[in-house]
Amino acid sequence: MQDAILESAERDLEVVAFRVAGQDFCFDLASVREIRGWTSTTALPHAQPYVKGVINLRGSVVPVIDLSQRLGFGEADPGARHVIIIAVVADQTVGLLAEVVSDILTVTESELQPIPDIVDETVRQFISGVLIQDDKMIRRLELGTILEQEGRHAA
Amino acid sequence: MSGSDKEDFRSSFFEECEELLEMTQDGLDAMADDPHDAEAVNSVFRAVHSIKGGAGAFGLEAVVDFAHKFETAMDAIRSGEADLTDDMLDLFRMCGDNLSDLVANARNGDNSPLEASGQLEERLLEITGDLDEEGDAPEFNPVTLDLDADPTDSDMAATYTVTFRAKADLFAAGNDPAALFAALRRIGEVTVEASLDDVPPLSDLNALDCAVLWTVSVTTDRGEADIRDVFEFVEDCCDLEISAPEPVAEALPTTEGAAEDVALVPDLVPDTIEMPDLSDLVSELGEGKEQQGSEETPASPSGQNAPPPAKASEKTTKSANTIRVDLERIDKLINLVGELVIKEAMLSQSVDELDIARGSGVSAALDSLKQIASEIQEGVMAIRAQPVKPMFQRMARIVREAGSATGKRVRFVTIGDYTEVDKTVIERLVDPLTHMIRNAIDHGLESPEDRKAAGKPAEGTITLSAAHRSGRVLIDVVDDGGGINREVVRNLAIERGLIQESDTLTPAEIDHLLFMPGFSSKTEVSELSGRGVGLDVVRSAIQKLGGRVAIHSEPGEGATFSISLPLTLAVLEGMVVEVGGETMVVPISSVQETVRPTEADLDRLGVDSVVLRNRGELVPVVDLGAFFGFRRAPETLEDHVLLLIASDQGPRYALVVDAIQDQRQVVIKSLETNYQQISGVAAATILGDGRIALIIDADTIMRDLGSGGPGEKPMKMAG
Numbered sequence: 083m084q085d086a087i088l089e090s091a092e093r094d095l096e097v098v099a100f101r102v103a104g105q106d107f108c109f110d111l112a113s114v115r116e117i118r119g120w121t122s123t124t125a126l127p128h129a130q131p132y133v134k135g136v137i138n139l140r141g142s143v144v145p146v147i148d149l150s151q152r153l154g155f156g157e158a159d160p161g162a163r164h165v166i167i168i169a170v171v172a173d174q175t176v177g178l179l180a181e182v183v184s185d186i187l188t189v190t191e192s193e194l195q196p197i198p199d200i201v202d203e204t205v206r207q208f209i210s211g212v213l214i215q216d217d218k219m220i221r222r223l224e225l226g227t228i229l230e231q232e233g234r235h236a237a
Numbered sequence: 238m239s240g241s242d243k244e245d246f247r248s249s250f251f252e253e254c255e256e257l258l259e260m261t262q263d264g265l266d267a268m269a270d271d272p273h274d275a276e277a278v279n280s281v282f283r284a285v286h287s288i289k290g291g292a293g294a295f296g297l298e299a300v301v302d303f304a305h306k307f308e309t310a311m312d313a314i315r316s317g318e319a320d321l322t323d324d325m326l327d328l329f330r331m332c333g334d335n336l337s338d339l340v341a342n343a344r345n346g347d348n349s350p351l352e353a354s355g356q357l358e359e360r361l362l363e364i365t366g367d368l369d370e371e372g373d374a375p376e377f378n379p380v381t382l383d384l385d386a387d388p389t390d391s392d393m394a395a396t397y398t399v400t401f402r403a404k405a406d407l408f409a410a411g412n413d414p415a416a417l418f419a420a421l422r423r424i425g426e427v428t429v430e431a432s433l434d435d436v437p438p439l440s441d442l443n444a445l446d447c448a449v450l451w452t453v454s455v456t457t458d459r460g461e462a463d464i465r466d467v468f469e470f471v472e473d474c475c476d477l478e479i480s481a482p483e484p485v486a487e488a489l490p491t492t493e494g495a496a497e498d499v500a501l502v503p504d505l506v507p508d509t510i511e512m513p514d515l516s517d518l519v520s521e522l523g524e525g526k527e528q529q530g531s532e533e534t535p536a537s538p539s540g541q542n543a544p545p546p547a548k549a550s551e552k553t554t555k556s557a558n559t560i561r562v563d564l565e566r567i568d569k570l571i572n573l574v575g576e577l578v579i580k581e582a583m584l585s586q587s588v589d590e591l592d593i594a595r596g597s598g599v600s601a602a603l604d605s606l607k608q609i610a611s612e613i614q615e616g617v618m619a620i621r622a623q624p625v626k627p628m629f630q631r632m633a634r635i636v637r638e639a640g641s642a643t644g645k646r647v648r649f650v651t652i653g654d655y656t657e658v659d660k661t662v663i664e665r666l667v668d669p670l671t672h673m674i675r676n677a678i679d680h681g682l683e684s685p686e687d688r689k690a691a692g693k694p695a696e697g698t699i700t701l702s703a704a705h706r707s708g709r710v711l712i713d714v715v716d717d718g719g720g721i722n723r724e725v726v727r728n729l730a731i732e733r734g735l736i737q738e739s740d741t742l743t744p745a746e747i748d749h750l751l752f753m754p755g756f757s758s759k760t761e762v763s764e765l766s767g768r769g770v771g772l773d774v775v776r777s778a779i780q781k782l783g784g785r786v787a788i789h790s791e792p793g794e795g796a797t798f799s800i801s802l803p804l805t806l807a808v809l810e811g812m813v814v815e816v817g818g819e820t821m822v823v824p825i826s827s828v829q830e831t832v833r834p835t836e837a838d839l840d841r842l843g844v845d846s847v848v849l850r851n852r853g854e855l856v857p858v859v860d861l862g863a864f865f866g867f868r869r870a871p872e873t874l875e876d877h878v879l880l881l882i883a884s885d886q887g888p889r890y891a892l893v894v895d896a897i898q899d900q901r902q903v904v905i906k907s908l909e910t911n912y913q914q915i916s917g918v919a920a921a922t923i924l925g926d927g928r929i930a931l932i933i934d935a936d937t938i939m940r941d942l943g944s945g946g947p948g949e950k951p952m953k954m955a956g
Contacts, residue, residue, distance in 0.1 A: 124929040125819060127865030128915060136912065136921065136929050141576045143921045143929055145912045175911045 096188050097213070099220055100167065100180040103155035106220040107180075108187070108213065113169045113225060117183055120164040131157070134179060139168060146177035152228060153208060171225045178228075187220075189213055194222060250291045252561065254340045255627070260284040261333045262630045265326065272321045281329070282311040288336065297343045299350040300336070303358065307332045310361040319364050327637075328360050334634050397464055398480040399453040405445045406474035418453060420467045425457025564660070567620050571807055574610075574617045575904035581610045582901075582925035611902075618805050622657035625703045625712075628667060629654055635671050636699055639678040645697055646685060647678055652702035658710050659805045665782055666712070666802075669775040673714045673798050674699060676772065681716035681796055691793065693717070705804075712800040721790040723747045730756065748788040752776045780936055782806065783824070783919075811903045811932060812880070813924070814894040817862035820930045822903055822922055823892070827935035829883040831897065834874050849879060849891045856881065860893040864917060864938060882935045890939055905932065916941055 096111040123135030123146050132151035136143050146166055150158040158164070158179055166177040194211040207227050213220040261284045267277035289304035311329070313319040335353050342351070399421075403414055421427045432450040436442070455464055461479055468477050585603055593599050629651045640647040658666075682688075682697035689695055700715040723744055730736045730750045742750075750756060754773040779786050784802035803809065803826075811822035832838070834849060839858070842848045847858040858879065860870040871877060871893070879891040903922035906929075908915060919934035 122928075124921075124931065125867065126912070126915060126931070127867065127917065136908070138923050138927055138929050141572060141579070141906070141923065143906045143908055143911060 094188055095191050095194075096186060097220075097222070098167065098183060099185045099187055100165070100183045102149045102153060102180050103158070104181075105155075106184065106218055107149070107223050108220045109169070109223045109225055111186060113171060115168040115170055115175065118166050118168065118177075120160045120162065120166060120179070134160075137166070137177060139175065139177070142175060144168065144175050144177050146179055147228065148179045149223075149228075150179070150181075154204060169225060171229050174229065176229060187213075187215065189215075247295060250295060251340070251344045253291065254288055257284040257288050258333070258337050258340065259627055259630060261336070262633065265330055265333060268321065268329075269326055272326075275315070278311065278315045278321075282308060282315055285311060285336065288340065292340075292343065295343075297339075297348055299348050299354070300339045300343055302350065303332075303339055303354050304336060306358050306361045306365075307336060310364045313365050325364060328357065328364075330637060332357050332361065334637070337634075395458075396454055396456045397461060399451075399455060399464060400476075400478045400480075401451045401453060401468075402449075402476040403447045403471075404474045404476070405447070407471050408445075408447065412471050412474075414447075414451060417467055417471065418451075421453060421455055421464065424459050424463055424467070425455050427456075428454040430454075562620075567617070570617050571621065574614050575807065575906075577610050578614055578902075578904060579923045579925070579927070581607055583927055586925040614808070618659070618807060619657075621659050621661070621805070621807075623660045623663055624655045624657050625663060626651075626654040628663050628670070629701055629703075631667065632670060632674055632701055635674050636678065639675045643679055643682075644684070645678060645682050646695060647682065648696050648698045650698060650700045652700065653704050656703035656705060656710065658703070658802070659807070661806050662710070662782055662802055662804075665778065666800075669778040669800075670701075670712070670714070672772075672775050674701070677714055677716040677718070677796070677798070681718035683719050687719070691719075710802045710804060712802065714798045714800075715795065717795040720792040720794055720796055721748050721751070721788070723792075726750055744790075745788075748790055751788065752786070783809070783826070807905055808902050809905055809922075809932065811901065811922070812897060813899040813901065813903075813930070814861075814878075814880070815896045815898055816865075816894050817868035819862075819865075819867055820898065820924060820928070821861070821894075822930050822932040823880060823882075823894075823935065824919070824932065825900065827882050829881040829889065832879040832881060832891065834877070834879050836875065839874060847874075849881075851881060851889075851891070854889070856889050856891050858891045858893060859938065861933070861938075862893075862895075864941075882939070888939075892935070892938070903930075903932065 097108040098111050098114050098117075099106055099108040101107070121137055123137050125135045126133055126145070129135075132148045134146040134148045136145050138144075148158050148160075150156060158181075160179060163182060165180055165183055167180055167183065168175060168177050170176075194213050196211055197206065197209055208224055209221045210224040211222045213222060261281050264277045264279075264281035264284065267274050268281070271277070285304050285308045289301050289308060292300035292304060307329075310319075310325075310332075314321050314325070319325075331353075335351060335357055338351055339354070342348070401414065401417075403412075407414075418427060418429050430452045432452060433448075435450060436448040442448075457463070464479055468475065581603075585607070588599055588603055633649050633651075636647050636649040677699055678697070682699075683691065683693075685695040688697065698715075698717045700713070702711075702713045702715070704711050726747050727736070727742065727750070730747075730753070731738055733756060735750060735753050735756060736742065751772050752775075754771065756771050756773070776786050779800055779802070782802055783806065784800055786801075787799045788796060789799065790796035809822075810825040812825055812828055813820060813822055815821075832849070832851065838850050840848050840850065840855070842855070848855040849858050850856075858874070860868075862868040863870040874893060877893050877895055878897055879893060881889060881891050883889050903924075906921045906923060908918065908921050908931075915931075917934055917938045919932045919937075921929050921931050924930050
């Protein structure tokens with residue numbers, strides 16, 4: 083992934099930016115299916131704490147992941163302002179709980195910077211790069227690992 | 238023909254093959270029942286022939302080669318040159334299997350011949366070999382435009398010979414000879430032959446004139462007038478002669494033209510002719526030979542052309558009224574109908590909340606909406622239902638192979654072939670049934686010597702039956718073997734540590750040991766069914782389908798394995814319950830009864846277990862909320878409800894829930910599509926308020942409890 087960022091040509095990339103636990107994050111818009119308001123979930127037994135439960139997305143059962151909890155910021159307390167970003171990753175549809183969607187940005191891949199080496203492993207695991215916009219730093223989430231981990235451990 | 242057209246034709250050819258292979262099996266079955274059944278021999282011949290034709294069009298040489306030899310042998314039987322023996326029938330069945338393998342390979346893009354083909358071909362040649370020497374198998378015959386003969390009209394029919402030459406006017410008026418021949422085909426069996434004798438050299442050819450002379454043999458039970466009717470509109474612009482009927486089909490006048498001379502013919506074939514026919518033609522052109530009048534009145538040796546069985550005509554009508562539909566479309570419809578049912582429930586719920594007077598227009602309309610929705614649902618579900626017959630036919634092959642691997646002679650009987658079951662259920666049944674049948678032959682049936690000694694016929698019988706009973710499908714695998722040797726089973730179970738030496742088990746309990754993981758009843762692992770996989774795998778596969786499996790065995794008389802399955806995987810009758818603030822669904826099929834417990838019914842056993850006294854049995858009590866980790870087990874059970882869960886793989890247990898809300902049909906939604914399997918949860922559903930509720934899997938809850946799985950132990954009773 084990191085290689086891809088380093089090698090990339092000046093290709094336009096659309097990302098959706100949102101906030102989790104007061105920090106800015108983004109991932110590729112191409113993965114996003116829709117963004118919906120918070121609806122209460124049905125709890126799943128024996129699930130990882132960051133799996134909020136499942137919601138009914140027009141007849142499909144879609145799990146909702148609390149990004150705040152997943153990224154280590156602690157459990158979110160979802161309210162009316164929270165949103166669920168519906169994304170498709172590796173043929174699976176998931177909902178990602180975020181505080182607010184702030185923007186849809188068009189950036190070139192060269193604007194994405196690799197994360198500094200000093201950052202610890204847990205961060206590296208989920209964040210594949212950062213994007214500086216004005217004075218904000220937006221972290222690019224690696225959706226694959228967020229779900230992969232969830233799948234592997236939650237059995 | 239564009240690439241995608243070709244792909245379409247290709248896939249429709251393979252679909253067609255499925256049917257033709259089925260027809261082959263049916264025909265062979267009928268031949269086994271009555272070796273003189275000319276119609277059966279014919280139908281096998283026709284089916285193999287059509288497969289060959291289609292395969293030729295797609296250049297599937299391995300299929301063509303084998304089908305050709307198979308067909309030639311069938312032709313020898315049909316023409317009475319060879320007498321059908323049991324050995325031959327076995328050979329033909331193996332050939333059918335082999336052909337099916339070849340087609341399956343070809344479908345996957347593998348056109349190489351199979352190893353088995355060679356040996357079978359040699360044996361086929363033994364049947365046809367002498368015939369060749371007599372020169373009876375003509376190497377070359379005029380091209381026959383075979384318009385798919387109708388099998389139903391071969392008796393009491395006369396053969397008319399129609400010679401037909403089209404004048405230029407005929408084409409100018411927009412008529413097409415092929416359409417006329419197709420019309421003739423509706424009257425009876427038709428063989429069309431195109432003679433190119435009068436076709437002038439290219440230099441003299443007038444493009445507007447048609448120099449082809451067609452000779453059409455029509456075998457029909459209708460009169461000449463009906464044939465003339467077909468040509469009514471073209472009478473003035475063609476030369477038409479209809480010869481007097483000949484009772485017996487005779488060889489058509491042959492032309493000396495070489496195959497390439499008739500290469501014009503494909504251009505004359507209109508698009509309206511069905512694909513297989515076209516491919517027949519193409520392949521025959523390629524081969525440059527064809528059995529004379531192959532689809533015509535079968536030359537029956539004894540002259541006893543049995544009247545076509547009613548079944549055949551039924552089939553003809555039936556196929557005319559069926560369409561092929563992509564499964565995906567049906568599934569989409571099923572999902573939408575599921576949505577409709579959910580929305581309908583949501584609407585009812587909202588109306589209820591509005592507190593509108595009963596009997597008002599709204600609730601009456603809602604009631605009829607509800608009824609229509611459920612009828613649509615039933616109707617759509619019925620589309621997915623398929624007869625189990627093709628699967629049963631696959632099992633026939635398993636029986637043959639297992640029989641020859643074990644050296645046992647097995648008669649295979651199927652009952653209820655037309656019982657309809659959800660397509661997905663059928664597909665997922667193939668593996669467990671294969672296993673059970675192999676098992677029945679390998680372990681169930683005795684060797685022929687032992688059978689004789691026991692006063693039974695040397696040939697064992699495996700019966701596979703399907704039936705509908707009270708909204709479920711019952712499938713039984715019955716063998717007439719020695720039955721389960723309970724002594725051996727018990728000893729093995731002790732040896733494997735599944736039970737204790739001191740345990741007393743009822744015969745039924747001993748039988749059920751067969752389903753225990755890690756049990757395999759043959760001491761030496763046999764090549765056939767013992768691959769370290771036991772019946773426990775069968776059981777879990779069937780449970781995944783929401784089914785149950787049971788054994789009934791009588792020593793010396795054989796064993797019956799009964800599978801009971803839901804009709805569909807899409808809906809389920811469920812009890813909607815409330816547990817610790819969550820709404821969940823318990824499948825009705827698991828719930829034996831519901832109990833409002835009183836203090837007197839409950840007993841504490843040991844430190845942390847509670848048991849319920851019910852029907853003279855002590856039943857362990859499990860709190861559903863605690864099992865799922867939603868809450869701690871309640872202090873007292875007095876204001877709770879107990880659901881008595883019966884399962885065929887373990888003892889009964891009682892599930893504690895807070896309240897029962899409703900009993901209704903719920904649409905099953907997969908959790909695994911977007912998430913993963915959860916222990917104790919079978920699937921999810923969507924309730925009337927649009928929220929998701931989990932459907933519990935009563936069987937795994939018991940298993941997890943038994944194995945100290947992720948759930949809580951049977952609950953503690955405080956105070």
